[in-house]
Amino acid sequence: MSHLTLVDERTLLQSDPLRFGVGARITVAVMSDRFADVILGALAAVDVSGLTLETGDVSTFVGGAEDDLLRYLTDLSTAISESGEHASISVLLSRGCPGEAACALPGGAGPRAIETPEGRDTGWYATAEWALYPLADDVAAGVEPDHMRDIYAAIDLAKSNGTFRGSAHFVTRLEGDLGRILETAVAGWTLVGRSVQHVTSHLTISVNSPSHANV
Amino acid sequence: MSHLTLVDERTLLQSDPLRFGVGARITVAVMSDRFADVILGALAAVDVSGLTLETGDVSTFVGGAEDDLLRYLTDLSTAISESGEHASISVLLSRGCPGEAACALPGGAGPRAIETPEGRDTGWYATAEWALYPLADDVAAGVEPDHMRDIYAAIDLAKSNGTFRGSAHFVTRLEGDLGRILETAVAGWTLVGRSVQHVTSHLTISVNSPSHANV
Numbered sequence: 250m251s252h253l254t255l256v257d258e259r260t261l262l263q264s265d266p267l268r269f270g271v272g273a274r275i276t277v278a279v280m281s282d283r284f285a286d287v288i289l290g291a292l293a294a295v296d297v298s299g300l301t302l303e304t305g306d307v308s309t310f311v312g313g314a315e316d317d318l319l320r321y322l323t324d325l326s327t328a329i330s331e332s333g334e335h336a337s338i339s340v341l342l343s344r345g346c347p348g349e350a351a352c353a354l355p356g357g358a359g360p361r362a363i364e365t366p367e368g369r370d371t372g373w374y375a376t377a378e379w380a381l382y383p384l385a386d387d388v389a390a391g392v393e394p395d396h397m398r399d400i401y402a403a404i405d406l407a408k409s410n411g412t413f414r415g416s417a418h419f420v421t422r423l424e425g426d427l428g429r430i431l432e433t434a435v436a437g438w439t440l441v442g443r444s445v446q447h448v449t450s451h452l453t454i455s456v457n458s459p460s461h462a463n464v
Numbered sequence: 465m466s467h468l469t470l471v472d473e474r475t476l477l478q479s480d481p482l483r484f485g486v487g488a489r490i491t492v493a494v495m496s497d498r499f500a501d502v503i504l505g506a507l508a509a510v511d512v513s514g515l516t517l518e519t520g521d522v523s524t525f526v527g528g529a530e531d532d533l534l535r536y537l538t539d540l541s542t543a544i545s546e547s548g549e550h551a552s553i554s555v556l557l558s559r560g561c562p563g564e565a566a567c568a569l570p571g572g573a574g575p576r577a578i579e580t581p582e583g584r585d586t587g588w589y590a591t592a593e594w595a596l597y598p599l600a601d602d603v604a605a606g607v608e609p610d611h612m613r614d615i616y617a618a619i620d621l622a623k624s625n626g627t628f629r630g631s632a633h634f635v636t637r638l639e640g641d642l643g644r645i646l647e648t649a650v651a652g653w654t655l656v657g658r659s660v661q662h663v664t665s666h667l668t669i670s671v672n673s674p675s676h677a678n679v
Contacts (some may be wrong), residue, residue: 251621252512274634276668278495281497281499306594306673306675307669310632310633313631337493339554382664417525418525453491460502
């Protein structure tokens with residue numbers, strides 16, 4: 250393969266969100282007898298433009314560009330919050346590895362650099378726990394990810410938009426507007442993705458919690 | 465620091481589960497109006513010997529040795545299943561990094577090799593999605609983790625105990641006895657942990673799902 254062909258192939262992989270494996274898996278658990286109505290109602294009400302969806306019994310897969318994903322996550326979580334029911338929303342974000350355990354992308358596909366998507370205020374208070382994983386697929390291509398630097402940059406971002414509340418075992422605690430919490434997770438994920446091909450992030454959000462009554 | 469002192473320090477870190485950061489965060493979401501009673505009842509009924517617990521509004525942190533963690537996860541998930549209510553149980557497993565984003569362990573602490581804990585049959589059917597992340601902290605110490613090999617070994621284990629059902633975007637699909645699903649996740653996590661210091665794993669389990677009615 251010539252150098253030119255290799256560069257073309259990399260550009261193609263990086264520019265197509267679905268080929269680059271940009272997507273999320275979302276599990277919505279509504280703590281109410283009317284859980285099915287609330288979940289199905291929210292899923293049906295949300296704009297899915299630009300996205301590929303597959304619904305399963307454990308989670309819903311959503312594939313597409315990062316800004317569309319952030320819009321979808323914000324709209325869906327807001328619709329769930331509007332039900333007034335206590336709910337737990339778990340989100341797995343992934344980019345740079347379309348497959349499951351084994352990456353279907355060549356290790357040298359390189360990182361995908363994009364503008365960090367902006368979130369919006371939803372008016373709904375939430376608390377969350379967030380983990381961010383730069384995976385080392387680039388090591389084979391001679392690029393050693395500096396994941397400490399990347400993660401500190403992501404935490405700085407959470408501090409600047411006001412959602413950072415501190416560190417706990419294995420996770421970072423986020424609190425504040427639901428839309429800003431999602432913004433933080435998506436921004437951290439894409440920020441680290443500027444230097445690392447394969448980055449995943451897990452976010453568990455609590456909305457309408459009885460524990461939030463005094464906030 | 466002499467070579468002997470370094471070896472002693474590494475052995476000490478590796479042999480103490482809490483200093484090595486072995487633990488889990490568990491989010492139990494019961495889809496019923498009586499969610500609080502079911503969750504609090506299950507948490508109160510389960511044996512916590514050998515474990516350190518901290519309950520929060522997003523998840524419960526449980527620290528301790530891997531076999532105690534597997535016993536706790538199995539007992540807790542079984543107690544939730546026995547309520548008859550549909551529930552989503554999310555588990556984050558972590559070892560080799562006691563802190564949050566930034567590891568508090570020195571990169572050269574090395575991997576912690578243990579006997580893979582055995583699970584048990586619970587009689588409860590469940591479905592789950594599983595992700596396993598070998599993180600590359602050892603790269604700095606000159607040890608390059610072969611995470612493809614490690615992950616394939618973990619998937620072979622899921623096949624041998626009958627819980628493997630296939631690959632999906634970003635996750636491996638597991639189905640079968642709840643106790644064997646948890647065994648798979650804990651075994652894969654510790655198996656990869658034989659060669660990689662910092663390994664995390666995320667498991668989302670669905671129990672008593674209306675979608676499972678025909679199984």
